[in-house]
Amino acid sequence: MIRLTWRQFRAPALAGLAGLALLAAYLVHLGRAVRHDQDIYLSRCRAGGDCARALAQFLGDYQNTLLYAAGLLALVPALLGMFWGAPLVARELEAGTHRLVWNQSVTRTRWFAVKLLVVGAAAAAFAGLASLLLTWAASPVDRLAGDRFSTIVFGARNIAPIGYAAFAFTLGTVVGLLVRRTLPAMALTALVFTVVQFVMPNVVRPHLMPPVTVSRPMTAEAINDARALGSLTGTPVVKGLSVPDAWVSDVSELRTADGRPLATDRFDHCFLDPPGTGATGTFGDAAVCLGRLDLHVRLSYQPNRRYWAFQWLESGIYLSLSGLLAGFGHWRIRRRVT
Structure with a gap:
């Protein structure tokens, strides 16, 4: 056979x-x-x-x-x-x-x-x-x-x-x-x-495997390090955040200091019509505006090990x-x- x-x-x-x-x-x-x-x-x-x-x-x-x-x-x-x-x-x-x-x-x-x-x-x-x-x-x-x-x-x-x-x-x-x-x-x-x-x-x-989950403050500098801001549906998210020697598997929506999701109207204000500050960086004035709101995200990742x-x-x-x-x-x- x-x-x-x-x-x-x-x-x-x-x-x-x-x-x-x-x-x-x-x-x-x-x-x-x-x-x-x-x-x-x-x-x-x-x-x-x-x-x-x-x-x-x-x-x-x-x-x-x-x-x-x-x-x-x-x-x-x-x-x-x-x-x-x-x-x-x-x-x-x-x-x-x-x-x-x-x-x-x-x-x-x-x-x-x-x-x-x-x-x-x-x-x-x-x-x-x-x-x-x-x-x-x-x-x-x-x-x-x-x-x-x-x-x-x-x-x-x-x-x-x-x-x-x-x-x-x-x-x-x-x-x-x-x-x-x-x-x-x-x-x-x-x-x-x-x-x-x-x-x-x-x-x-x-x-x-259970991921490692941390809270990351979203300062203006951290937002400028992201690959993208916002989504097609208008959800207040940041995309492309990285962790050294790790695979980022999930990033939550932008959250306020008390843990609640950032209101869409506040995100749209900073994203679409931020106050002019002359800031540089990937997202410029929008990053400065969002950075002043004391925001954070919950970030899950798998270490390369x-x-x-x-x-x-x-x-x-x-x-x-x-x-x-x-x-x-x-x-x-x-x-x-x-």
Whole structure:
């Protein structure tokens, strides 16, 4: 059965190996370029130059490139689920070739389990190798940037992509088992996996471990350090607050000294028509006006030292979901598929 599975899987496997080889060549080239340029920028520091400026230039040279590479790697699990998982069973059910195997000595559950394990292991290995290469290439930039928890970066480093690939592949296989048509199964796999990948970082991940919560005074200087002020709905919020070596997972609305939310009309007055003071900074007079109101926010964050705990927890969730899907597929093919 393993030999039969391999013979059926040869063409997708060889295509995957070719793609992995191209990706590996690019990432090795990129990693060597990153390290070469890092040495150049560090030599400027040792020569008495402006280290902060040199390192900022180094980050600027590579952050966007690595962000695109991480986005590309984020597509890998979805593609594995669509092109390796969805057709695995759906194509056989669609063509009726499963009957030939089931009429031999191979049971349907063994047929399903071998297919799932052999091709699933290949999918996990593919994603793991791609993640290993990108993690190595990006490590000098990641150490300086300190944004390991950002949505795209977190999902493209270390062990998380292995869990994503295992889940996407198993999802595609079970969807194909249910739908019994290859193209609809591919489309549905992509849709469901995309929804799960949106929900995990935005809804689940912030609550995997209890965050550290602090109160931060919103002085004029603190407001000017924010990335944005206000929202489309007019809610009195500040966005883009940061904590050194941490991932900020939640920031409350602006609150007054007694803990109540700032009234919208007072926020609008400072934001839209602040008294002229000639202040500079990102928000200028608006920051000065709000800073005089003795405001604060409740800020929740996850320290970077918890990074590996989050990697293991999230990977464990995806692997557990994969196991549940595999168990459901085993039950379904034994009881319902004819």
